[in-house]
Amino acid sequence: xxxxxxxxxxxxxxxxxxxxxxxxxxxxxxxxxxxxxxxxxxxxxxxxxxxxxxxxxxxxxxxxxxxxxxxxxxxxxxxxxxxxxxxxxxxxxxxxxxxxxxxxxxxxxxxxxxxxxxxxxxxxxxxxxxxxxxxxxxxxxxxxxxxxxxxxxxxxxxxxxxxxxxxxxxxxxxxxxxxxxxxxxxxxxxxxxxxxxxxxxxxxxxxxxxxxxxxxxxxxxxxxxxxxxxxxxxxxxxxxxxxxxxxxxxxxxxxxxxxxxxxxxxxxxxxxxxxxxxxxxxxxxxxxxxxxxxxxxxxxxxxxxxxxxxxxxxxxxxxxxxxxxxxxxxxxxxxxxxxxxxxxxxxxxxxxxxxxxxxxxxxx
Numbered sequence: 001x002x003x004x005x006x007x008x009x010x011x012x013x014x015x016x017x018x019x020x021x022x023x024x025x026x027x028x029x030x031x032x033x034x035x036x037x038x039x040x041x042x043x044x045x046x047x048x049x050x051x052x053x054x055x056x057x058x059x060x061x062x063x064x065x066x067x068x069x070x071x072x073x074x075x076x077x078x079x080x081x082x083x084x085x086x087x088x089x090x091x092x093x094x095x096x097x098x099x100x101x102x103x104x105x106x107x108x109x110x111x112x113x114x115x116x117x118x119x120x121x122x123x124x125x126x127x128x129x130x131x132x133x134x135x136x137x138x139x140x141x142x143x144x145x146x147x148x149x150x151x152x153x154x155x156x157x158x159x160x161x162x163x164x165x166x167x168x169x170x171x172x173x174x175x176x177x178x179x180x181x182x183x184x185x186x187x188x189x190x191x192x193x194x195x196x197x198x199x200x201x202x203x204x205x206x207x208x209x210x211x212x213x214x215x216x217x218x219x220x221x222x223x224x225x226x227x228x229x230x231x232x233x234x235x236x237x238x239x240x241x242x243x244x245x246x247x248x249x250x251x252x253x254x255x256x257x258x259x260x261x262x263x264x265x266x267x268x269x270x271x272x273x274x275x276x277x278x279x280x281x282x283x284x285x286x287x288x289x290x291x292x293x294x295x296x297x298x299x300x301x302x303x304x305x306x307x308x309x310x311x312x313x314x315x316x317x318x319x320x321x322x323x324x325x326x327x328x329x330x331x332x333x334x335x336x337x338x339x340x341x342x343x344x345x346x347x348x349x350x351x352x353x354x355x356x357x358x359x360x361x362x363x364x
Contacts (some may be wrong), residue, residue, distance in 0.1 A: 048109075
């Protein structure tokens with residue numbers, strides 16, 4: 001999320017708005033074709049920020065104030081140009097009246113620039129829709145009519161941490177014991193698995209780099225997780241020029257809540273490391289205590305092409321990873337297509353059954 005005053009960059013030649021183009025990696029004027037390079041606009045390095053500094057919101061260089069509008073339906077916080085007073089939410093196609101409230105927040109440290117043009121995103125979405133069985137033909141045709149997709153920078157937190165975990169647990173070794181059981185009135189010998197447990201303890205260490213946490217709730221988690229993986233090595237220091245011609249969503253997940261999510265992700269990896277360290281056939285973790293050092297974070301913006309359609313009274317959303325072209329979205333179903341498939345399946349089953357019956361008759 002960035003100050004709306006920095007969203008618009010006038011062309012030196014004609015004064016129209018410049019737009020960042022993924023293909024060329026520079027600003028271009030759609031009116032006269034003039035271009036402006038990005039190289040001179042970038043800062044030198046992408047900085048990690050100490051978590052405690054962020055939680056205390058210390059330092060004026062860490063914070064910024066912007067104007068965003070909140071969707072009354074999905075609660076997305078999206079920036080609009082200052083001269084726009086009413087628009088449509090790009091996440092759910094709900095009409096939105098822009099407000100004038102100021103929002104103070106941690107400013108982005110990095111941005112992953114769009115790598116796909118809108119035309120490539122449309123093609124990826126069209127291919128994805130075409131691969132869906134049982135999707136309504138009307139929705140597919142409606143979505144392919146050429147309606148513009150929205151280029152949205154979606155907010156994320158990333159966290160780094162150096163961890164050391166002391167644990168106590170048990171290593172299980174499986175062995176087999178021969179026992180006699182009664183089966184059909186007769187004694188039968190069989191091998192039964194048993195586990196011998198031994199108490200163990202130890203220490204594991206891991207450095208976590210760029211644990212990624214979605215910082216908004218406007219899109220379902222199943223959508224955003226399905227867009228992974230992201231190549232975060234392509235992150236570049238944030239400058240508002242990257243947002244020229246695009247929109248940016250404000251974060252609604254606080255830094256503190258984001259770190260709790262990141263810790264859950266870290267704990268899952270640490271537990272896996274502990275089980276590997278315990279070894280054996282089975283493992284039990286009785287106790288684990290993790291110490292974290294050098295915990296840092298970044299607020300970053302990742303590129304998503306988004307299409308939201310109102311079709312027969314229902315919203316359908318499709319998202320395309322603006323870096324890789326990976327697609328995810330609502331899964332619509334056509335009742336008549338499902339009914340036809342079921343009917344066809346019943347007819348096929350009946351035909352197979354009839355053929356088998358004729359074959360059996362021919363054998364006698």
